[in-house]
Amino acid sequence: MLFNSFSFLFLYLPVVLGGYFTLLRWRAGWTAGWLALASLFFYGYWDTRYLPLLLGSIVFNYWCARHRRLLLFGVAANLVLLGYYKYANFFIDSMNQLGMHWHGWAIVLPVGISFFTFTQIAYLVDCHRGGAGEYRLVQYTLFVSYFPHLIAGPVLHHKEMMPQFDRPARLDMEDIGIGLSIFVLGLGKKVLLADPISVLVGPVFAPNAQPQLVEAWIGTLAYTFQLYFDFSGYSDMAIGLSRLFGVRLPLNFNSPYKAANISEFWRRWHMSLSRFLRDYLYVPLGGNRRGTLQRYRNLMLTMLLGGLWHGAGWTFVVWGALHGVYLVLHHGWQAVAGASAPRWWGRWLTMLAVMLAWVVFRAPDMGTASDVLRGLAGLNGVSLPRGAAGFAEPLGALGWQPAFDGIRWIDFSGPAIPALLLAMVLALFAPNTQDLLGQPLRWSPVKWRSAAMALLFLGCLFNMNRVSEFLYFQF
Template identity: 55%
Template sequence: MLFNSYAFLFAFLPVALAGYVLLGRRSVTLAAGWLTLASLFFYGWWDARYLPLLLGSILFNYATGRAIAARTGRPAAGRLLALGIGADLALLVVYKYSALFIDSANRLAGLGLPVPELILPLGISFFTFTQIAFLVDAWAGKVHETRLVHYALFVTYFPHLIAGPVLHHGEMMSQFEQARNYRLRLNNVLIGSSIFVFGLAKKVLLADNLAPLAGAVFEGDAHPGLLTAWGGVLAYTFQLYFDFSGYSDMAIGLSRLFGVKLPLNFDSPYKAATISDFWRRWHMTLSRFLRDYLYIPLGGNKHGPVRRYANLMTTMLLGGLWHGAGWNFLLWGGLHGAYLCVQHAWSARFRLPRPLAVALTFAAVVVAWVFFRATTLHGALDLLAGMAGLHGVALPEAVGRLTGGAAPMLAAAGVRFHPGGGEQFIATWGWVTVAALIAFLCPNTQQIHARLRPAIERVAPSGGLRFRLSRRWAVGLGLASTVCVLSLSRPSEFLYFQF
């Protein structure tokens, strides 16, 4: 069930919220149980056959975490932790990586083993990593809230279940204990709805319009020219940006309706001046998980530069594989690991002006996205060759006519003109320009909502405090909501659903 669908907006969400609020007046436990069942229904809407897998994972990790917490500081806790993490990773490997490993073994050794055709359960990476963190924290003595209904809700909570953020039990389960979060508050509704509309607009109006323009290059003919290659790759760069940013906004906005605050997961990453800054801004909760549960346990930066670079590379390679079972994701992660190593070696000696640093970081990220999106290594290298100008420069004849007298000079400089494709070329660069201006020059969602005083005004009539939308903000949200809803006749999945 997609956030950007009529079934979700006009059926599931109102029913789930109404039941949550009504039951919350009687019992926190009943309301938490209702929201857990609603979240399971939300997940089962995709394929109910995978509900036992999710429920089994929850019960296993809950029981294992309780057993570990009861034995904290004893050798048995370590053995149980190893058992729990091993079981979680085994489940992930079977469903997500077994086909890759067997296919690779067949290619390298000619084994001829049958490759399993397993459907990847939605959100398996997210709910697996979430529960591994729970087990590790139980071993470290950091788990204090142990009610099953709250743990089940923490794992299945529908705003984050499919595509994140990767939640930490400490920041979520404590919120499920607070009775005031089970009350419908007008301020939560206003701010949550506003954030949700921002995310919906990013997805429907920007990402979905960029998608076919990116697909035309990644799935089209080989040997793209310089401008065609860059146009398609930049279209994907901004499609992924607004698709994931939109999902993150919608998740935060939806959760706010239920009185629960999710952690920030996206913070204008293309404005980053270094690769490490990029990872502090992109998928922030995954970066936090990889830092706290992989990079630091490996030793972090405490054992000299060589060990630090090895830890960085290991973390990013595994982070790449987390995104998908393909060598392209491993290459993408390895490229970012190399970027981080170069950055740390470089920053000790040189410092670039911020505009140049942002441009260089953005260019490095764009190059890496080619491996992230391409389905084959040959296709990625061919596209990179086009971006480097090795396939020449080609323009549609219609674009050449728009240049007027400059067309002969362009032809003399080696630019080739070809029939057709003018509308696609203009549309691609038009949308890329609009997306770039928004991403680089406009404040992001949380910056806008941090200054909501002019939009959501607090007034104090004789009956007490209440909140109301300013007329300008209400009209703007109403218009944006109407345009988005009218565009939902064919809702598209979020890109991070595949991870």
């Protein structure tokens, strides 16, 4: 069940909200149990085969947390489970490329396994450090399975969430107003920006497409902004949905494409994952406490593992390695130069570096990534796509007669190109969700804002004729 589907908006959500508000009046202490049951139903709706896996993981980790001598065993068991479902066939395929002849396993990746596994590993580690308290099984089940974040994050920390689940529930109209506003803004990002742009991406990243200059740049720009508005839209919807129940999820995006350097980018992009990688990988490895070389090594290891977390493929490993190199170069430059470059220059250089890494991240294999990167450099040709023929007249007046060849997929009369241009302007220059609503997020009953949100929601409904999954579901 997708947040951007009619079944979720007009069936599941009203039932869950109705039950929640009814319990608030008659049995307020049961609200956590109701939300936990609703969340388990939400997960089981995807594929009932993996509901026992989620329940078993919750019970096992809760049991380990209550027996401190089993904490390290619990962490290892979680990693083994994740390794089996996510990386077993990747290991087999890698061995076969080295000359082995092993047969792969028929494994289907359970949706959300990376998120609920990392959430519980962090909890067990904190229990081992003595930083986690005792909670009832109902609250712990809700913490892990909470439906707004279960499938694609944010990655939650128990210190932020468990006290909220444990306190008395209440009805707050400000929470309702701001929750609906954030949800509608996220829905607009997904339906009106990310989905229209997506048609520009697939053909460029198809195997053997060999996109030429203009095609490669349009496809790369399209994926860069599709991924941002798709995942940022999901995060906004998750935050908005949770706020309807009076629960505040952490922010996950803060205009990352406005970052002036790669360190700032990672403080703004997928903020909950960046925090997890810092607290549970980079710092335990030694962080920057043991000298410059050790710091660079820790940065590289953290980003390599962060890349591998996203997917079982060498493209994700290379993507993580690229960002590790970016971070090392950035810190090395600061150490040598003693200062950062001008912000405007740093923004565009960072944006270019991130885009080149997204090419590897999106490509199905390194050969396809190489083809797209060659296209960006013009090494596959520089002819314009056929769809751009109407834009060639000014070039002809200058004496250049461009050829029209290559992929026949760019439709300059459709919504994709205008949506891409709008997405670029919004991501690079416009205020983000928290800027619009204020920080801390707040809501006031202003008529023009309510009217704007209603119109945006209607626009989303009229464009939900083709419901598509969120990109981060595959990670």
